[in-house]
Structure formats: structure tokens, C-alpha cells
Amino acid sequence: MKRRLLLVSNSTLHGSGYLDHCQQHISHFFGKDVKRILFVPYALHDRDTYTKTxxxxxxxxxxxxxxxHEAADAVDAVRKAExxxxxxxxxxxxxxxxxNKVVTEIRRRVLEDGVPYMGSSAGTNVATFSINTTNDMPIVYPPSFSAIGLVPFNINPHYLDTDPNSRHMGETREQRITQYHEEADTPSVxxxxxxxxxxxxxNKATLLGTTKARLFSRGKPTVEYDPGSDLSFLLTH
Amino acid sequence: MKRRLLLVSNSTLHGSGYLDHCQQHISHFFGKDVKRILFVPYALHDRDTYTKTxxxxxxxxxxxxxxxHEAADAVDAVRKAExxxxxxxxxxxxxxxxxNKVVTEIRRRVLEDGVPYMGSSAGTNVATFSINTTNDMPIVYPPSFSAIGLVPFNINPHYLDTDPNSRHMGETREQRITQYHEEADTPSVxxxxxxxxxxxxxNKATLLGTTKARLFSRGKPTVEYDPGSDLSFLLTH
Structure with missing residues (x-):
């Protein structure tokens, strides 16, 4: 398995610029051999401005x-991506x-050819098993919630701890993920x-960055992991 | 049009019990003629406990x-509901x-027979044009985001103002709704x-309760409405 993924919680961290918080990881991840990166701006309405950013x-x-979106043939652009x-x-x-029929081709390039894949936020969601644990508003109806499936579990990016002082009565993030795990055969989040x-x-997964991560598995207690933790066990499902 | 709807933002308000904050409106809405209310607990995993609440x-x-869920035939239960x-x-x-094939039957009972429909939170979302502006996590994949369609616009329940002191970088509610309105032919929210x-x-809609509501319409500035405001214009689309 040649798979190489960098799955980022959020592109902008409070008090710093776009992708600043993880730029050293990005440089290390893509390395010196990659010269050109294929950017997929499908998720925002103004694709040109987003691509410029x-x-x-x-x-x-x-x-x-x-x-x-600038390529004549999107599948071909994925086929040639570094x-x-x-x-x-x-x-x-x-x-x-x-x-644009690129789900299968991205999966093939990443899993078979070892093309490095970096996602942040939504790009992290679509890299996983499914988008069932996104925080985003369902503004359009996709043909499936099954995602590219580069890993066999789900991620909840921008994970937010419950604020004990909040007066807001919407479900907490933990309650939402717990509801997901009430459904049958749902993977870890x-x-x-x-x-x-x-x-x-x-087949190796490592937690990087500056904050802990929280793992939710169906029918089990939640577990906190420190930066640097080996999470490879999540890949063996 | 016999339509009678009571669409509530949230079932529990901080510091009070389940449905306490709107109980006088509930009594007035269902009135003396209704004796039995059909409760639809599909949205939570433990339907019996939810129904007991x-x-x-x-x-x-x-x-x-x-x-x-206690009825032998769900469509028949809707057909007989008061x-x-x-x-x-x-x-x-x-x-x-x-x-359970009850979307059409609920629409028919409410719009043609005048059966009073009360929704809170998710029950408010499904009463509208579509669920594209829910805050909930997409834990299962419905066959469509089109909802019961008792009104021709959308609602965002639990609407939350942007917190200028937040360090969290997920999209604000306003940004999410704005993204929805970047899509073509999207109704007011x-x-x-x-x-x-x-x-x-x-054909009359009135804002009730203790807080203002904020109206988002595609290509127009947002507008704030006080409790008591006549919002009937939202029904004429």
C-alpha cells in the first residue's frame, strides 16, 4: 500500500493565516519531488478565487x-497529478x-500510484469512509454519502469540546457522533x-499538530490521544 | 388552505424543561378539540423513551x-391523526x-384536512421546503433532501449569531446559509x-416567542424581525 495522506482538521487556525499552522508538515509531506499540486476547488462557489488562495x-x-476546474478533462488531470x-x-x-467522475480515479491514484493526498476540513471528510460525520450544512444533495475511502474510518474535523458554560441547546459534537454510532455497522470516528x-x-498513521484527538468507537468508551501518537490500528479494518 | 403549523426552533430552552418555553403556544395551537396527538419519534434511536418524554x-x-412506531400501519396512523x-x-x-412512506400522507392531511402539525428543531426542518439548512450531522443518507413541503421556504432552527470572541474557525451559521444561497433557485431561509x-x-404566518428571527433571501440583505411580526409574505412563493 503506497498510500500517503495528510489529513488536516482545519485550514486556518485562530490568529494565523491560511495553512500557516501546518506549513512545515505540508513541505515535508509533498517533499522535493512534487513540483505541481492538483487543487480541487469544487467545494466553494468561486473556484477561481479559492484556487488563487x-x-x-x-x-x-x-x-x-x-x-x-481549469483542466479540459478532470479525470485526465487526476491521472497526471503529482x-x-x-x-x-x-x-x-x-x-x-x-x-465529475473523479472519485474512483483519485482513489486509484492515491492507493495504487502513491500520489500524495492532502485534505483539510471537507477535503479530510471526503478522504475517509463516508461524510456522515461532517459539520457542514447539507446545501446540495450528493448521490451518496460514501466518500473516496482512502482510510476505513471517519474523521470529524474542527472537533469541538462541549462548552459547559454554553446556553445554546443544539446537540454537542459528542452527542452527534454518539447518534451516528447508534446506527449499525458504523466505523470509528x-x-x-x-x-x-x-x-x-x-499502513502507519501518526497524529501530528498541537492538539489532542478524541477517538469515538461504536460501543466503546472514547479515548484521547496526544500529538505523536501512533494510530495505525485505525487502518486495519 | 387549511394549513395550521407551529414550527418551533428548539424543544428545550436553557434553564427550563422540555417544551416548557412554548407550552402556552402548544395549548393554544392544538386547542380543546384535539385529544390525541400522533408523535413521530423516528429521529431518535430509542423511540420508546423519546415517546415517553x-x-x-x-x-x-x-x-x-x-x-x-406503535401503530401497525404508519400511513393509517397519519390518516387518522387529530x-x-x-x-x-x-x-x-x-x-x-x-x-415509512408517510411524507405524502402528512402533506395531504396538513394541507387538505387541516390537521395541526407541530415541529421542533428537526421537525421544523422537515416541515419546510427542504432539509438543506439543518444543523444536524448527516448520520444516515435519506433518498432526497426535499422535505414535506408544508411551506415554500426553509428554516434554520437553533439559529446562532456569530460570536466575535470565538477562536473556533469552523464556518459561522451566516456563512453556511450564504453558501446555500450561492446555489441556484434556493428559497429564503x-x-x-x-x-x-x-x-x-x-396564508398567515406570525413570529412568536421571545427572540428575533433573521431572514436570509438569495441576493438580498438579511432582515431582522421582532416577535409578533407578520411573515405571511414568506408563504406566497
């Missing part, structure tokens, strides 16, 4: 960015990935707090 | 509650409404803050 940031790290980066609204993103990211290399 | 509360207001009340996780709720509810009687 990514292009400007990656330029400072020494990478060129190509927007998949590296892939995805972010945005999860529903719009997954629907566009299906509409890794709650990635803002500032944390997961590096997957083949 | 509703049954206990409605008993104090003088109503008997029947759980739709009043309907629905709440819970929006995705699980809408999927179960479709699975009424943001119902916790503590507010909308009463619909035929």
Missing part, C-alpha cells in the same frame, strides 16, 4: 498549483467529485481538534 | 400521545419518513433563534 500559499512553499489537495464545503465537494492533523504513510 | 409533557397539557408532532435528528427523521417559533394559519 491556495496557489498563493503553495507558491511560498515552492509548489505550483493547478485548479482541476499531488492532490482538497478543501471546502463537504456536500458541494463530494457532489462535484461524483459529478477520529475527532480532530483545530490544530491537529493525521499523517498516513502506507 | 413527549407523552409525559403533553399529558400535563391535557393531550394523549400515540407513537407512530394532530401531529415531530422532533429529533433531521437526517434520520427524513429518511424514516420516506422509508428563516433563522429561528432558540426561544422563537413560527405560527402558520392558512
Amino acid at each position: 491556495a496557489r498563493d500559499k503553495f507558491k511560498t512553499l515552492g509548489y505550483e498549483v493547478d485548479g482541476i 499531488g492532490i489537495f482538497i478543501g471546502g464545503n463537504t456536500f458541494r465537494l463530494l457532489k462535484s467529485l461524483y459529478d 477520529l475527532g480532530l481538534r483545530e490544530g491537529s492533523l493525521l499523517l498516513v504513510e502506507g | 413527549a407523552r409525559d409533557k403533553f399529558k400535563t397539557l391535557g393531550y394523549e400521545v400515540d407513537g407512530i 394532530g401531529i408532532f415531530i422532533g429529533g435528528n433531521t437526517f434520520r427523521l427524513l429518511k424514516s419518513l420516506y422509508d 428563516l433563522g429561528l433563534r432558540e426561544g422563537s417559533l413560527l405560527l402558520v394559519e392558512g
Whole structure:
């Protein structure tokens, strides 16, 4: 398994710029061999502006960015990609990935060819088993909640601890994930707090970043993991 | 149009019990002629416990509650209902409404027969045009995001103002609704803050409760409405 993934909780951390908080991990992840990164801006309405934001940031790290929407043939763009980066609204993103018929090709490139895949927020959601644990608003209807399936578990990005002082009565994040696990055959959910990211290399998964992650598994107590933890066991399902 | 709806933002308000904050509106809405209310507990995993919660509360207001899941035939239960009340996780709720083939029958009973329909939170979402503006986690995949369609607009229950002091970088509620309106042909979205509810009687809609509501319409500035406001214009689309 050549799989190499960098799954980031959030693109912007409070008090810093776009992707600043994980830029060293990004440089290390894509390395020197990758020159051009295929950016998938499907998740935001203004794809050109979104691509410019990514292009400007990656330029400072020494990478060129190509927007998949600029290519004549999206599948062909994936076929030729040296590296892939995805972010945005999860529903719009997954629907566009299906509409443009690139779900299968991304899976093949990443799992068989070892093309490095970086996702943040929605791009992290769509990399996993399914988008059932996104926080996003379901603004469009995708043909399935099944995602690219680069890992066999789910992630909840922007994971938020329950605020004991809140007067808001909407469900807490923990309650929502617990409701998901009331459904049959649902996989584990890794709650990635803002500032944390997961590096997957083949069959090895490592928690990186500055915050702990919280693991929810159906029928089991939740477990907290410190940055640096080996989470490879999540890949063996 | 016999339509009578009571669409509540949230079932529990901080510091008070289940449905306490709107109990006078409930009594006035169902009135003296309704004796039994059909409760639809599809949205929570433990339907019996959820039904007991509703049954206990409605008993104090003088109503008997029947759980739709206790009926031998769900469509028949809707056909005979004197009043309907629905709440819970929006995705699980809408999927179960479709699975049990009661979407059309509820629409018919409410719009043609004038059966009073009360929804809170998810029950409010499914009463509207679509569930595209729910806050819930998409824990199951419904066959459509189109909802019962008792009104031609959408509601965002538990509407939350942007907290200028938050360090959390997930999208604000306003950003999410704005993203929805980037899509073509999307209806207005009424943001119902916790503590507010909308009463619909035929072609008249009135904002009730203790908090303002915020109206988002595609391509227009947002507008705030005070409790007591006449929002009937939302019904004429």
C-alpha cells in the first residue's frame, strides 16, 4: 500500500493565516519531488478565487498549483497529478467529485500510484469512509454519502469540546457522533481538534499538530490521544 | 388552505424543561378539540423513551400521545391523526419518513384536512421546503433532501449569531446559509433563534416567542424581525 495522506482538521487556525499552522508538515509531506499540486476547488462557489488562495500559499512553499476546474478533462488531470489537495464545503465537494467522475480515479491514484493526498476540513471528510460525520450544512444533495475511502474510518474535523458554560441547546459534537454510532455497522470516528492533523504513510498513521484527538468507537468508551501518537490500528479494518 | 403549523426552533430552552418555553403556544395551537396527538419519534434511536418524554409533557397539557412506531400501519396512523408532532435528528427523521412512506400522507392531511402539525428543531426542518439548512450531522443518507413541503421556504432552527470572541474557525451559521444561497433557485431561509417559533394559519404566518428571527433571501440583505411580526409574505412563493 503506497498510500500517503495528510489529513488536516482545519485550514486556518485562530490568529494565523491560511495553512500557516501546518506549513512545515505540508513541505515535508509533498517533499522535493512534487513540483505541481492538483487543487480541487469544487467545494466553494468561486473556484477561481479559492484556487488563487491556495496557489498563493503553495507558491511560498515552492509548489505550483493547478485548479482541476481549469483542466479540459478532470479525470485526465487526476491521472497526471503529482499531488492532490482538497478543501471546502463537504456536500458541494463530494457532489462535484461524483459529478465529475473523479472519485474512483483519485482513489486509484492515491492507493495504487502513491500520489500524495492532502485534505483539510471537507477535503479530510471526503478522504475517509463516508461524510456522515461532517459539520457542514447539507446545501446540495450528493448521490451518496460514501466518500473516496482512502482510510476505513471517519474523521470529524474542527472537533469541538462541549462548552459547559454554553446556553445554546443544539446537540454537542459528542452527542452527534454518539447518534451516528447508534446506527449499525458504523466505523470509528477520529475527532480532530483545530490544530491537529493525521499523517498516513502506507499502513502507519501518526497524529501530528498541537492538539489532542478524541477517538469515538461504536460501543466503546472514547479515548484521547496526544500529538505523536501512533494510530495505525485505525487502518486495519 | 387549511394549513395550521407551529414550527418551533428548539424543544428545550436553557434553564427550563422540555417544551416548557412554548407550552402556552402548544395549548393554544392544538386547542380543546384535539385529544390525541400522533408523535413521530423516528429521529431518535430509542423511540420508546423519546415517546415517553413527549407523552409525559403533553399529558400535563391535557393531550394523549400515540407513537407512530406503535401503530401497525404508519400511513393509517397519519390518516387518522387529530394532530401531529415531530422532533429529533433531521437526517434520520427524513429518511424514516420516506422509508415509512408517510411524507405524502402528512402533506395531504396538513394541507387538505387541516390537521395541526407541530415541529421542533428537526421537525421544523422537515416541515419546510427542504432539509438543506439543518444543523444536524448527516448520520444516515435519506433518498432526497426535499422535505414535506408544508411551506415554500426553509428554516434554520437553533439559529446562532456569530460570536466575535470565538477562536473556533469552523464556518459561522451566516456563512453556511450564504453558501446555500450561492446555489441556484434556493428559497429564503428563516433563522429561528432558540426561544422563537413560527405560527402558520392558512396564508398567515406570525413570529412568536421571545427572540428575533433573521431572514436570509438569495441576493438580498438579511432582515431582522421582532416577535409578533407578520411573515405571511414568506408563504406566497
